[in-house]
Amino acid sequence: MTRIIVGPFNRVEGDLEVKLDISGNAVRQAFVVSTLYRGFERILKGKAPADALVYAPRICGICSVSQSVAAAKALAAAGGIATPENGVLAINTIHATENIADHLTHFYLFFMPDFARAVYARDPWYETVAERFTAIKGTAAGDMLSARAQFMHIMGILAGKWPHTLSIQPGGTTRSVAPNEIARMSAILMGFRRFLERSLFGDALERVIALESRDALDAWAEERRPESSDFRLFLHVSRALELDALGRAGDRFMSYGAYARDGQHLFAPGVWHEDRVAPVNLDDVSEDSSHAWYERPGVAEHPFSGTTVADASRTDAYSWCKAPRLRGAVVEVGALARQVVAGHPLIRDLVRSGGGNVHSRVVARVLEIALVTVAMEGWVRQIIPGETFCSHGELPRSCSGAGLTEAARGSLGHWLKVSKGEIENYQIIAPTTWNFSPRDAAGNPGALEQALVGAPIRPGESEPVSVQHIVRSFDPCLVCTVH
Numbered sequence: 001m002t003r004i005i006v007g008p009f010n011r012v013e014g015d016l017e018v019k020l021d022i023s024g025n026a027v028r029q030a031f032v033v034s035t036l037y038r039g040f041e042r043i044l045k046g047k048a049p050a051d052a053l054v055y056a057p058r059i060c061g062i063c064s065v066s067q068s069v070a071a072a073k074a075l076a077a078a079g080g081i082a083t084p085e086n087g088v089l090a091i092n093t094i095h096a097t098e099n100i101a102d103h104l105t106h107f108y109l110f111f112m113p114d115f116a117r118a119v120y121a122r123d124p125w126y127e128t129v130a131e132r133f134t135a136i137k138g139t140a141a142g143d144m145l146s147a148r149a150q151f152m153h154i155m156g157i158l159a160g161k162w163p164h165t166l167s168i169q170p171g172g173t174t175r176s177v178a179p180n181e182i183a184r185m186s187a188i189l190m191g192f193r194r195f196l197e198r199s200l201f202g203d204a205l206e207r208v209i210a211l212e213s214r215d216a217l218d219a220w221a222e223e224r225r226p227e228s229s230d231f232r233l234f235l236h237v238s239r240a241l242e243l244d245a246l247g248r249a250g251d252r253f254m255s256y257g258a259y260a261r262d263g264q265h266l267f268a269p270g271v272w273h274e275d276r277v278a279p280v281n282l283d284d285v286s287e288d289s290s291h292a293w294y295e296r297p298g299v300a301e302h303p304f305s306g307t308t309v310a311d312a313s314r315t316d317a318y319s320w321c322k323a324p325r326l327r328g329a330v331v332e333v334g335a336l337a338r339q340v341v342a343g344h345p346l347i348r349d350l351v352r353s354g355g356g357n358v359h360s361r362v363v364a365r366v367l368e369i370a371l372v373t374v375a376m377e378g379w380v381r382q383i384i385p386g387e388t389f390c391s392h393g394e395l396p397r398s399c400s401g402a403g404l405t406e407a408a409r410g411s412l413g414h415w416l417k418v419s420k421g422e423i424e425n426y427q428i429i430a431p432t433t434w435n436f437s438p439r440d441a442a443g444n445p446g447a448l449e450q451a452l453v454g455a456p457i458r459p460g461e462s463e464p465v466s467v468q469h470i471v472r473s474f475d476p477c478l479v480c481t482v483h
Helices: 040-044 049-059 064-079 085-116 126-133 139-151 153-159 179-200 205-209 214-222 230-241 335-342 345-354 358-382 431-435 447-452 465-473
Strands: 002-006 016-023 026-034 252-255 258-261 264-267 270-273 276-278 285-288 323-326 399-407 410-419 422-429
Touching: 016 465, 026 447, 040 049, 040 422, 049 064, 049 410, 049 422, 064 085, 064 399, 064 410, 085 126, 085 139, 085 153, 085 230, 085 258, 085 358, 085 399, 085 465, 126 139, 126 230, 139 153, 139 179, 153 179, 179 205, 179 230, 179 358, 205 358, 214 230, 214 345, 230 358, 252 335, 252 410, 258 399, 264 335, 264 358, 270 335, 285 422, 335 345, 335 358, 335 410, 345 358, 358 465, 410 431, 431 447, 447 465
Parallel strands: none
Antiparallel strands: 002 016, 016 026, 252 270, 258 264, 270 276, 285 323, 399 410, 410 422
16 A cells, blocks of 8 residues: 655645555545644634624635624624524625635636646547636636626625625624615626526526436436537536546535525525435534644534644644534535535435535536526515614623534534623634544544545556545635634
């Protein structure tokens, strides 16, 4: 058995390396190393509770709204602050704008350029992919970036700026909008829909959303030539490379629920395992530091009582990422988890037939772009100018609250404890912390570590292309992981 170290990875957010033990022509075990400690949880101790709204979004420059939403929800839960309808619609729209932008960026700039590598030069589809997706030179990046720039004007209207907006508060949003701004957002969404239907899908969003099975997706892909749309081109490449046989993890999926409104969610919360959905019990969430460079408490800790004290001297650790578990079990989070929990028939069928894999993760992420864009069109129309966007309230000097949301990459939770008017403890479990966790005290590998086992290695590869596809299929955000 030989060991190679792959990293640092390009085209991921933050610093990552993966240690691979290889036997024959496949990965036998993997160790995922998040290499940079940042310390936000320590920074927040002793601060005024409202300071979380300033500090937490700066954990990340690409999913800062998700951090804002989680922080605001934690404060709202601690203070019992309700959000008016306009505030709910505005927050959902702001958050959806960021999440869709993240999905687009991942597909066009992070994931698809891997198929323009020289290793695939002999494949019949290579020239088409290379012309479209080669980094910097390909035609796809310019098309997508122009459409995304226009789309992000919604963020400017509702949130003032991106990243690190301060408009999201425990009781709603700080900026009301006028009728002409609602009309402008509707026009922006109309233009964005045109881009999606012309370039990404080559079809109406509603038709893509209505696909109910793997066979229906395959039939839809065959209706036109692969180069007729970027999604069809991905499906063609995925079939040729059998990406549905690559990167399967443990097939236990979790979602906290996305885009809450009136006690419901656009995508429902739950845990999917063995073809059934159960509720998420937050009492079952814990973090294990047995293989992470932190002072080891000896037992897995619930976030409300969690500790984050760095100890880089530990020789039994290999990552700055803790190991979150749900009742001791490894779970996968992300767009695939959201859609299988929510019950989208296409994603359920893909998971039943092949589990969570590279193909199903990307399909779920692209499908979610269509689903959320259609939802945004409705939310914008339902905002009522002149009605309140934000309620206010005072936090008790001693209180606690959890803020749960779904970032593009999956389930994000902030756990806050306030004592004597100051933050006593603040713990964050980010999506990539769930997916890229190290082993726990029982030796159970995290989701990515599981997914890498069995990955094929081509002769002479030092940076195996299969490993690149698997890692990027999770769309990691390492700066959130090592917050």
